[in-house]
Each structure stands twice: as structure tokens, then as C-alpha cells.
Amino acid sequence: MSEATTAASVQAKGPSSSPLVCRLRPKEGIGPRGPVPNMGEVELENCSGTPLEIEYTMTPLQFLELEVIGPGGGVVSEGHFSDRFSPMLEPGVLRLLPGEKFTSNLSLLATVSRDKRVPGRYTVQASYRFQGKSILAEPLTVELASGA
Numbered sequence: 001m002s003e004a005t006t007a008a009s010v011q012a013k014g015p016s017s018s019p020l021v022c023r024l025r026p027k028e029g030i031g032p033r034g035p036v037p038n039m040g041e042v043e044l045e046n047c048s049g050t051p052l053e054i055e056y057t058m059t060p061l062q063f064l065e066l067e068v069i070g071p072g073g074g075v076v077s078e079g080h081f082s083d084r085f086s087p088m089l090e091p092g093v094l095r096l097l098p099g100e101k102f103t104s105n106l107s108l109l110a111t112v113s114r115d116k117r118v119p120g121r122y123t124v125q126a127s128y129r130f131q132g133k134s135i136l137a138e139p140l141t142v143e144l145a146s147g148a
Contacts, residue, residue, distance in 0.1 A: 018130060018131065019046060019050075019052055020046060020047070020052060020096075020130045020135055021044070021047050021135065022042065022064075022127070022128040022136065023042070023045070023137050023138070024108075024124065024137040024138065024139075024140055025041055025140070026039070026040050026108070027039050027041040039105060039106070039108065040106055040107070040108040040124070041104065041105055041106070042064060042103065042104055042126060042128075043101055044102045045099070045100070046097065046098055046099060046100050048098060050098065051095055051096065052095070052096045053095050053096075054093065054094040054096075055092070055093050056091065056092050056094065057088060057091050058082065060092075060104075061081065061082065061085070062082040062085055063082070063129040063130065064081050064126060064128050065080060065081055065082075065126070065127045065134075066081045066108070066110060066125070067111075067125045068108075068109060068111060068112050068123070068124050068125075069122065069125070070112075070118070070122055071118060071119075071120025071121055071122065072120075076116050076122070077112055078111060078113060081106075081110060081111055108122075108140060108142050109124070109142065109144075117144060118144070119144050119145055119146040120143075120144060121142070121143055121144075122141070122142040122143075123140070123141055123142075124140045124142060125139045126139075
């Protein structure tokens with residue numbers, strides 16, 4: 001069985017002056033055939049005193065990136081997380097009031113092809129582009145058991 005946990009020994013880079021905070025955490029996923037391994041949840045929180053607006057053409061997650069470091073210590077993720085989305089006919093706006101949060105479920109290994117998923121420990125680093133800055137979430141560790 002595989003398991004995801006917060007990497008306590010790795011800290012997100014210093015305090016950010018951005019009004020937006022990005023968090024990544026493990027989340028148990030249940031599908032029609034039972035538990036779905038390696039699921040997580042991304043959370044965006046407006047930590048400012050004013051409303052924030054994020055204009056998007058696909059989904060608010062189009063600005064999210066997942067970099068995955070494999071058991072061997074190298075980057076095993078490929079492409080961009082947003083590669084899985086299609087453009088909408090009209091742009092949308094995610095409006096977050098002060099203190100408001102947006103959350104979405106995702107596969108923590110979405111950017112790793114199935115043939116590169118070998119048993120071992122993976123570190124998932126999420127970042128979100130907002131106002132020209134890359135906001136880092138605290139990395140997660142995913143343990144992939146053999147046969148998973």
C-alpha cells in the first residue's frame with residue numbers, strides 16, 4: 001500500500017510576501033472500486049485583507065506545478081500539471097475573499113508516468129504561480145510499495 005505524509009524535515013522556502021498561501025496535503029481518495037492511492041488536496045488561501053482574483057482560461061489549477069523527486073534523488077516528473085486541462089470558451093475568475101480558501105483533490109504523482117513509478121519514497125513539491133511569484137507549499141513524502 002502507498003502512503004503520503006508531510007515531509008517534516010523539509011521546509012517550504014522562507015516567509016512569502018504574497019497574499020496567497022499554497023498548501024499540499026495527503027487526502028484519502030475513494031473511487032467506485034475502493035481506495036485510490038497517492039491522492040492529495042491542494043489548498044489556496046487568501047491571507048490578505050482584500051479580495052484576490054485569479055483569472056484563468058482552463059481552471060484555477062492551471063497555475064499549479066508538481067515536481068516529484070524519485071527514490072534515486074532525481075526529478076521523475078514530466079511536463080506540466082496543467083497539461084491535463086483543456087481551454088474553456090470564456091475565461092473564468094476565482095475570487096477569494098480575505099481568509100477564504102479554494103481546495104481541489106489531485107493525484108500526487110500526476111506528473112509521473114506509470115512506467116517510472118518504482119517502489120520507494122517520493123517527494124512532491126507543489127508550487128503555484130501568482131502575481132509573478134512562485135508560491136511553494138510544504139513538500140509531501142509519498143511511499144510507494146511494490147505492486148502499487
